Amino acid sequence: MISTMPADILQVIHEQSEPDLASVFVARLADGACIEFVESVQPPVPADLKWVNIVSVLRGCPVGCAFCDAGGSFAGTVSAEEMLAQIDHLVARRFPDGIVPVPKWKIQFARMGDPAFNREVVRVIERVGERYGAPGFHPSISTIAPASCERFFEELVAVKRRLAFGSRFQLQFSLHTTCEETRRTLIPVKLWSFEQIAAYGERWFEPGDRRITLNFALQRGVPFEPARLVGVFPPERFLLKITPVNPTRSSLENGIEGAVDAANPENNQWITERCRNAGYAHILSIGELAENRVGSNCGMYLDQANARATGSALTE
DSSP: OOOOOOTTTEEEEEEEEETTTEEEEEEEETTSOEEEEEEEOBTTBOTTTEEEEEOOOBSSBSSOOTTOTTBTOOOOBOOHHHHHHHHHHHHHHHOTTSOOOOSEEEEESOSSSOGGGOTHHHHHHHHHHHHTTOTTEEEEEEEOOBTTOHHHHHHHHHHHHHTTOGGGOEEEEEOOSSOHHHHHHHSOSOBOOHHHHHHHHHHHOOTTOOOEEEEEEOBTTSOOOGGGTTTTSOTTTEEEEEEOOOOOHHHHHTTOOBSSOSSOGGGGHHHHHHHHHTTOOEEEOOOOTHHHHHTOSTTOOOSHHHHHHHSOSSOO
16 A cells, blocks of 8 residues: 655646656655656556656766656666655556556666666655555666666665566666677666676576566667677577667757658568577567657656756646
8 A cells, every 4th residue: 555655755846648658747755856757658568557657766867868858867866765766656647546456567777867877766665565455566677778877776686586576577778889888888877788787588488487688779880790799699588679760859969860760660670570580589669659749758758857947847
Protein backbone atom coordinates (compact mmCIF):
# COMPACT_ATOMS: atom_id res chain seq x y z
CA MET A 1 0.00 0.00 0.00
CA ILE A 2 1.07 3.59 -0.59
CA SER A 3 2.36 5.30 2.52
CA THR A 4 1.38 8.86 3.25
CA MET A 5 3.84 11.13 1.48
CA PRO A 6 4.44 14.60 2.96
CA ALA A 7 3.00 17.13 0.53
CA ASP A 8 6.19 19.16 0.56
CA ILE A 9 8.27 16.33 -0.97
CA LEU A 10 6.82 16.81 -4.42
CA GLN A 11 4.30 19.24 -5.92
CA VAL A 12 3.02 18.66 -9.45
CA ILE A 13 2.93 22.04 -11.17
CA HIS A 14 2.20 21.08 -14.77
CA GLU A 15 0.69 18.20 -16.72
CA GLN A 16 0.73 17.64 -20.45
CA SER A 17 -1.26 14.74 -21.87
CA GLU A 18 -2.12 12.95 -25.08
CA PRO A 19 -5.35 10.99 -24.43
CA ASP A 20 -4.92 7.21 -24.29
CA LEU A 21 -1.18 7.48 -24.88
CA ALA A 22 0.91 9.37 -22.33
CA SER A 23 1.02 12.08 -19.68
CA VAL A 24 4.07 14.08 -18.66
CA PHE A 25 4.18 15.68 -15.21
CA VAL A 26 6.47 18.47 -14.10
CA ALA A 27 6.98 18.63 -10.34
CA ARG A 28 8.79 20.94 -7.97
CA LEU A 29 10.74 19.34 -5.16
CA ALA A 30 11.13 20.80 -1.68
CA ASP A 31 14.41 22.51 -2.58
CA GLY A 32 12.85 24.19 -5.62
CA ALA A 33 14.38 21.91 -8.24
CA CYS A 34 12.05 20.74 -11.00
CA ILE A 35 11.87 17.23 -12.38
CA GLU A 36 9.53 15.42 -14.73
CA PHE A 37 7.99 11.97 -14.85
CA VAL A 38 5.71 10.07 -17.20
CA GLU A 39 3.00 7.46 -17.43
CA SER A 40 2.25 5.86 -20.76
CA VAL A 41 0.68 2.92 -22.52
CA GLN A 42 1.85 1.18 -25.65
CA PRO A 43 -1.05 0.82 -28.11
CA PRO A 44 -2.67 -1.51 -28.87
CA VAL A 45 -1.84 -3.08 -25.48
CA PRO A 46 -4.26 -1.70 -22.83
CA ALA A 47 -3.03 -0.23 -19.56
CA ASP A 48 -4.55 -3.04 -17.53
CA LEU A 49 -2.08 -5.41 -19.24
CA LYS A 50 0.99 -3.17 -19.60
CA TRP A 51 1.55 0.12 -17.86
CA VAL A 52 4.76 2.13 -18.19
CA ASN A 53 6.09 4.69 -15.70
CA ILE A 54 9.25 6.72 -16.28
CA VAL A 55 10.73 8.49 -13.28
CA SER A 56 13.52 11.01 -12.82
CA VAL A 57 16.57 9.90 -10.87
CA LEU A 58 18.65 13.10 -11.13
CA ARG A 59 17.98 16.82 -11.03
CA GLY A 60 19.08 17.37 -14.61
CA CYS A 61 22.08 15.42 -15.90
CA PRO A 62 25.86 15.96 -15.74
CA VAL A 63 26.63 14.32 -19.09
CA GLY A 64 25.50 16.82 -21.72
CA CYS A 65 24.81 14.64 -24.75
CA ALA A 66 24.24 16.86 -27.79
CA PHE A 67 20.82 15.35 -28.54
CA CYS A 68 19.32 15.46 -25.01
CA ASP A 69 17.70 18.45 -23.31
CA ALA A 70 18.32 17.23 -19.75
CA GLY A 71 22.02 18.05 -19.71
CA GLY A 72 23.78 21.21 -18.64
CA SER A 73 21.82 21.90 -15.45
CA PHE A 74 22.82 19.13 -13.06
CA ALA A 75 21.82 19.88 -9.46
CA GLY A 76 22.30 16.54 -7.72
CA THR A 77 20.48 13.27 -7.25
CA VAL A 78 16.83 12.53 -6.54
CA SER A 79 16.34 10.79 -3.19
CA ALA A 80 14.61 7.43 -2.80
CA GLU A 81 11.63 9.17 -1.20
CA GLU A 82 11.43 11.64 -4.09
CA MET A 83 11.46 8.78 -6.61
CA LEU A 84 8.76 6.98 -4.64
CA ALA A 85 6.73 10.20 -4.53
CA GLN A 86 6.73 10.27 -8.34
CA ILE A 87 5.52 6.68 -8.43
CA ASP A 88 2.96 7.38 -5.69
CA HIS A 89 1.46 10.17 -7.76
CA LEU A 90 1.07 7.96 -10.82
CA VAL A 91 -0.30 5.02 -8.86
CA ALA A 92 -2.83 7.13 -6.93
CA ARG A 93 -4.31 8.49 -10.17
CA ARG A 94 -4.94 5.09 -11.70
CA PHE A 95 -5.12 2.78 -8.66
CA PRO A 96 -6.51 4.73 -5.67
CA ASP A 97 -6.20 1.75 -3.34
CA GLY A 98 -2.44 1.70 -3.94
CA ILE A 99 -2.40 -1.84 -5.32
CA VAL A 100 -1.06 -2.28 -8.87
CA PRO A 101 -2.46 -5.53 -10.34
CA VAL A 102 -1.07 -4.98 -13.86
CA PRO A 103 0.78 -8.10 -15.07
CA LYS A 104 3.49 -5.94 -16.65
CA TRP A 105 4.17 -2.74 -14.73
CA LYS A 106 7.34 -1.37 -16.22
CA ILE A 107 9.15 1.37 -14.33
CA GLN A 108 11.99 2.98 -16.23
CA PHE A 109 14.51 4.77 -14.02
CA ALA A 110 15.74 7.11 -16.72
CA ARG A 111 13.47 10.08 -17.33
CA MET A 112 15.97 12.70 -16.24
CA GLY A 113 19.46 11.44 -15.62
CA ASP A 114 21.40 8.20 -15.93
CA PRO A 115 20.45 5.88 -13.05
CA ALA A 116 24.05 4.72 -12.60
CA PHE A 117 24.83 8.10 -11.01
CA ASN A 118 22.34 7.43 -8.19
CA ARG A 119 22.66 4.34 -5.99
CA GLU A 120 19.31 5.17 -4.36
CA VAL A 121 17.70 3.71 -7.50
CA VAL A 122 18.61 0.27 -6.18
CA ARG A 123 16.89 1.05 -2.85
CA VAL A 124 13.71 1.98 -4.72
CA ILE A 125 13.77 -1.20 -6.81
CA GLU A 126 13.98 -3.17 -3.57
CA ARG A 127 10.85 -1.49 -2.19
CA VAL A 128 8.43 -1.23 -5.12
CA GLY A 129 7.04 -4.77 -5.26
CA GLU A 130 6.02 -4.91 -1.62
CA ARG A 131 5.02 -1.25 -1.35
CA TYR A 132 2.43 -1.48 -4.14
CA GLY A 133 1.44 -5.14 -3.95
CA ALA A 134 2.81 -5.52 -7.46
CA PRO A 135 3.97 -8.97 -8.56
CA GLY A 136 4.07 -7.61 -12.13
CA PHE A 137 6.75 -5.03 -11.37
CA HIS A 138 9.32 -4.95 -14.19
CA PRO A 139 12.28 -2.67 -13.39
CA SER A 140 14.03 -1.12 -16.38
CA ILE A 141 17.51 0.39 -16.29
CA SER A 142 18.95 2.22 -19.28
CA THR A 143 22.49 3.51 -18.85
CA ILE A 144 25.47 4.83 -20.75
CA ALA A 145 27.71 2.81 -18.36
CA PRO A 146 29.73 5.62 -16.76
CA ALA A 147 33.17 4.43 -15.69
CA SER A 148 32.87 5.91 -12.20
CA CYS A 149 29.78 3.97 -11.10
CA GLU A 150 31.02 0.44 -10.34
CA ARG A 151 29.33 0.31 -6.91
CA PHE A 152 25.95 1.00 -8.50
CA PHE A 153 26.39 -1.85 -10.96
CA GLU A 154 27.51 -4.25 -8.23
CA GLU A 155 24.47 -3.41 -6.10
CA LEU A 156 22.17 -3.66 -9.13
CA VAL A 157 23.18 -7.20 -10.07
CA ALA A 158 22.95 -8.20 -6.40
CA VAL A 159 19.36 -6.99 -6.00
CA LYS A 160 18.37 -8.56 -9.32
CA ARG A 161 19.53 -11.94 -8.03
CA ARG A 162 18.30 -11.55 -4.47
CA LEU A 163 14.75 -10.64 -5.51
CA ALA A 164 14.76 -13.19 -8.36
CA PHE A 165 13.55 -10.76 -11.03
CA GLY A 166 14.80 -12.99 -13.83
CA SER A 167 13.17 -12.07 -17.13
CA ARG A 168 11.22 -9.24 -15.47
CA PHE A 169 14.35 -7.08 -15.28
CA GLN A 170 15.29 -5.11 -18.40
CA LEU A 171 18.88 -3.92 -18.64
CA GLN A 172 19.84 -1.63 -21.49
CA PHE A 173 23.15 -0.05 -22.41
CA SER A 174 23.05 3.03 -24.64
CA LEU A 175 25.81 2.67 -27.23
CA HIS A 176 24.42 4.87 -30.06
CA THR A 177 27.18 3.71 -32.42
CA THR A 178 29.25 0.61 -33.09
CA CYS A 179 32.49 2.66 -33.04
CA GLU A 180 33.96 3.24 -29.58
CA GLU A 181 35.88 6.35 -30.62
CA THR A 182 32.70 7.92 -32.02
CA ARG A 183 30.81 6.91 -28.89
CA ARG A 184 33.23 8.85 -26.72
CA THR A 185 32.46 11.92 -28.83
CA LEU A 186 28.69 11.45 -28.60
CA ILE A 187 28.73 10.87 -24.83
CA PRO A 188 31.28 13.27 -23.32
CA VAL A 189 32.12 11.47 -20.06
CA LYS A 190 34.45 8.61 -19.18
CA LEU A 191 32.69 5.37 -20.11
CA TRP A 192 33.09 1.65 -19.76
CA SER A 193 34.59 0.10 -22.86
CA PHE A 194 32.56 -2.32 -24.95
CA GLU A 195 34.59 -5.13 -23.38
CA GLN A 196 33.70 -3.94 -19.86
CA ILE A 197 30.00 -3.72 -20.73
CA ALA A 198 30.11 -7.21 -22.22
CA ALA A 199 31.88 -8.63 -19.16
CA TYR A 200 29.22 -7.18 -16.87
CA GLY A 201 26.53 -8.55 -19.16
CA GLU A 202 28.00 -12.04 -18.82
CA ARG A 203 27.74 -11.74 -15.03
CA TRP A 204 24.21 -10.37 -15.27
CA PHE A 205 22.73 -12.93 -17.62
CA GLU A 206 21.24 -16.11 -16.12
CA PRO A 207 19.18 -18.89 -17.73
CA GLY A 208 15.67 -17.63 -18.44
CA ASP A 209 16.66 -13.95 -18.47
CA ARG A 210 15.70 -11.62 -21.27
CA ARG A 211 18.59 -10.62 -23.47
CA ILE A 212 20.46 -7.45 -22.56
CA THR A 213 19.62 -4.56 -24.86
CA LEU A 214 22.17 -2.49 -26.73
CA ASN A 215 20.41 0.73 -27.67
CA PHE A 216 21.13 3.00 -30.62
CA ALA A 217 19.44 6.39 -31.04
CA LEU A 218 20.87 6.38 -34.51
CA GLN A 219 22.19 9.57 -36.09
CA ARG A 220 23.05 10.20 -39.72
CA GLY A 221 26.75 9.86 -40.38
CA VAL A 222 27.40 7.80 -37.25
CA PRO A 223 28.87 4.30 -37.77
CA PHE A 224 26.40 1.44 -37.40
CA GLU A 225 28.03 -1.87 -38.31
CA PRO A 226 26.56 -4.61 -36.07
CA ALA A 227 29.02 -7.15 -37.46
CA ARG A 228 31.76 -5.29 -35.56
CA LEU A 229 30.03 -6.12 -32.26
CA VAL A 230 29.68 -9.88 -32.63
CA GLY A 231 33.10 -10.71 -31.22
CA VAL A 232 32.34 -8.69 -28.06
CA PHE A 233 28.58 -9.00 -27.52
CA PRO A 234 27.33 -12.57 -28.17
CA PRO A 235 23.97 -12.48 -30.00
CA GLU A 236 22.60 -15.15 -27.66
CA ARG A 237 23.04 -12.72 -24.73
CA PHE A 238 22.49 -9.33 -26.36
CA LEU A 239 19.95 -7.83 -28.75
CA LEU A 240 19.99 -4.52 -30.62
CA LYS A 241 17.37 -1.82 -30.26
CA ILE A 242 17.33 1.01 -32.76
CA THR A 243 15.29 4.15 -32.17
CA PRO A 244 14.83 7.51 -33.88
CA VAL A 245 16.58 10.58 -32.52
CA ASN A 246 13.90 12.50 -30.66
CA PRO A 247 13.21 16.07 -31.86
CA THR A 248 14.55 17.75 -28.73
CA ARG A 249 15.63 21.38 -28.65
CA SER A 250 19.24 20.24 -28.32
CA SER A 251 19.16 17.92 -31.33
CA LEU A 252 17.56 20.62 -33.46
CA GLU A 253 19.97 23.35 -32.33
CA ASN A 254 22.97 21.07 -32.94
CA GLY A 255 21.77 20.06 -36.39
CA ILE A 256 21.53 16.38 -35.49
CA GLU A 257 19.56 14.31 -37.98
CA GLY A 258 18.25 10.87 -37.20
CA ALA A 259 19.08 7.90 -39.41
CA VAL A 260 15.75 6.18 -38.69
CA ASP A 261 12.86 7.23 -40.92
CA ALA A 262 9.91 7.28 -38.53
CA ALA A 263 7.44 8.41 -41.18
CA ASN A 264 8.42 5.82 -43.80
CA PRO A 265 9.39 2.55 -42.09
CA GLU A 266 10.14 0.88 -45.41
CA ASN A 267 13.21 3.11 -45.66
CA ASN A 268 14.73 1.39 -42.63
CA GLN A 269 15.23 -1.98 -44.27
CA TRP A 270 18.99 -1.44 -44.35
CA ILE A 271 19.00 -1.42 -40.54
CA THR A 272 17.14 -4.71 -40.37
CA GLU A 273 19.46 -6.30 -42.92
CA ARG A 274 22.62 -5.28 -41.06
CA CYS A 275 21.29 -6.63 -37.76
CA ARG A 276 20.15 -9.92 -39.28
CA ASN A 277 23.33 -10.41 -41.26
CA ALA A 278 25.30 -10.07 -38.02
CA GLY A 279 23.06 -12.64 -36.31
CA TYR A 280 21.37 -10.26 -33.88
CA ALA A 281 17.75 -10.19 -32.85
CA HIS A 282 16.72 -6.57 -33.07
CA ILE A 283 13.92 -4.17 -32.26
CA LEU A 284 13.26 -1.20 -34.51
CA SER A 285 11.39 0.89 -31.97
CA ILE A 286 9.39 3.68 -33.58
CA GLY A 287 6.88 5.04 -31.11
CA GLU A 288 3.67 6.90 -31.72
CA LEU A 289 4.41 10.24 -33.40
CA ALA A 290 1.98 11.84 -30.95
CA GLU A 291 4.60 11.24 -28.26
CA ASN A 292 6.60 14.08 -29.79
CA ARG A 293 3.70 16.46 -29.15
CA VAL A 294 3.29 15.51 -25.52
CA GLY A 295 7.04 15.25 -24.88
CA SER A 296 6.89 11.76 -23.38
CA ASN A 297 9.87 10.45 -25.35
CA CYS A 298 13.19 10.01 -23.61
CA GLY A 299 15.15 13.24 -23.75
CA MET A 300 12.15 15.55 -24.12
CA TYR A 301 12.40 18.26 -21.50
CA LEU A 302 9.48 20.54 -20.61
CA ASP A 303 10.87 24.04 -20.02
CA GLN A 304 12.73 23.06 -16.90
CA ALA A 305 15.26 25.83 -17.31
CA ASN A 306 12.51 28.43 -17.18
CA ALA A 307 10.85 26.72 -14.26
CA ARG A 308 14.10 26.78 -12.30
CA ALA A 309 14.93 30.35 -13.22
CA THR A 310 11.57 31.92 -12.45
CA GLY A 311 9.98 29.47 -10.05
CA SER A 312 6.69 30.20 -11.80
CA ALA A 313 7.13 29.50 -15.50
CA LEU A 314 4.97 26.42 -15.19
CA THR A 315 1.75 26.61 -13.28
CA GLU A 316 -1.24 24.38 -12.78
